[in-house]
Amino acid sequence: MTKAILKDKERIDQLFSTDVKIIQNRDVFSYSIDSVLLSRFPKFPSRGLIVDLCSGNGAVGLFASTQTKADIVAVELQKRLADMGQRSIELNHLTQQVTMINDDLKHLMAHVPRSKVDLILCNPPYFKATETSKKNLSPHYLLARHEITTNLEEICQVSQQALKTKGRLALVHRPDRFLEIMETMKRYKLVPKRIQFVYPKADKEANMLLIEAIKDGSPDGLTFLPPLIVHKDNGDYTDEIHDIYFGKEHHAYMYVLRCADDSLYTGYTTHLEKRLATHNAGKGAKYTKTRLPVELIYFETFNHKNAAMSAEAKFKRKTRQQKLDYIKSHQKQSSKE
Structure with missing residues (x-):
């Protein structure tokens, strides 16, 4: 049609x-x-x-x-x-x-x-x-x-x-x-x-x-x-x-997944639950397709897709340890708030 x-x-x-x-x-x-x-x-x-x-x-x-x-x-x-x-x-x-x-x-x-x-x-x-x-x-x-x-x-x-x-x-x-x-x-x-x-x-x-x-x-x-x-x-x-x-309820997310081989995958989406299900169905990304299942371990919320994409790009430039330290520090901060 x-x-x-x-x-x-x-x-x-x-x-x-x-x-x-x-x-x-x-x-x-x-x-x-x-x-x-x-x-x-x-x-x-x-x-x-x-x-x-x-x-x-x-x-x-x-x-x-x-x-x-x-x-x-x-x-x-x-x-x-x-x-x-x-x-x-x-x-x-x-x-x-x-x-x-x-x-x-x-x-x-x-x-x-x-x-x-x-x-x-x-x-x-x-x-x-x-x-x-x-x-x-x-x-x-x-x-x-x-x-x-x-x-x-x-x-x-x-x-x-x-x-x-x-x-x-x-x-x-x-x-x-x-x-x-x-x-x-x-x-x-x-x-x-x-x-x-x-x-x-x-x-x-x-x-x-x-x-x-x-x-x-x-x-x-x-x-x-x-x-x-x-x-x-x-x-x-x-x-x-x-x-x-x-719309006032629209959000975009930068998210981090832990794969079955313990590696990390970072992406962005406008629907977290749907995107996670897509990854675990083997259709989310070539990288995660061979490393299933994946687990959502961290995400940040933004009011625009471009901002989420920018955060994704910055996060990907970090080493694995820097990524884990970043997630740990931000999760502690969120729990205090």
Whole structure:
């Protein structure tokens, strides 16, 4: 089934904090962190109607489906991207909730009732289409990133027509266009209520902006949320971003096994019990396959796979005695805590 729905160079990715799977193609379109953050940013209605404009391969709308029971209409101009999104909808068995429309967003009123939409999500083209603008060679990325077929003005205009009174528009955009976004929203009676700047690291400038506005809302009550930091100094995700990507209960482990010949084996996993059973079934690793059974003698818990992999690499560089001393000292420390 899965292989049948994939086309050349396509793959399936998953946001591990959900069960949603997205069909991706590096040469055509792949969602990134801006789509993930947008799908977690607004206040979702429990029911009603949500529209995802500039939907690309449908990632934002599909991720949003886990937050609400509302109907979701995804609108994408590019036929290739819309096709990927439609197959992702079918892959996730969400055809009763999510609909993919292959059309220009300026025709939105032909697909949804005027002034009846509860929430509009939009990850729009960020860059103005000037002759000096830096354009990607791929036509798919060119349209997704540059204001060639639509722009901020049109998005706000269409949103004003589609949203019900007190309906919301949630955008992810570039901080350098913040004032323009505020002014354009104001012209279309979309009042910003929640704003959050996103930083790649704590000591870097913001590179993303999340903003939520209400149609015909009161000008009072604008809230600037705390800054959202994506990476720690060592490159790992911050706890907040980790929870968004993997869920609060997701962990990764560096583990040490004692083999039947008394040798040690070190690895990493996201599921200790399952990994131990795999090793003892002779399918875990070539090394342990001939040294069964194996026994788990030590593990450390991390909030990200990369951190567990790093700990594994460092541990493997130790001599056998250094490994045993390390395990002994850390087990003593844990017992005191």
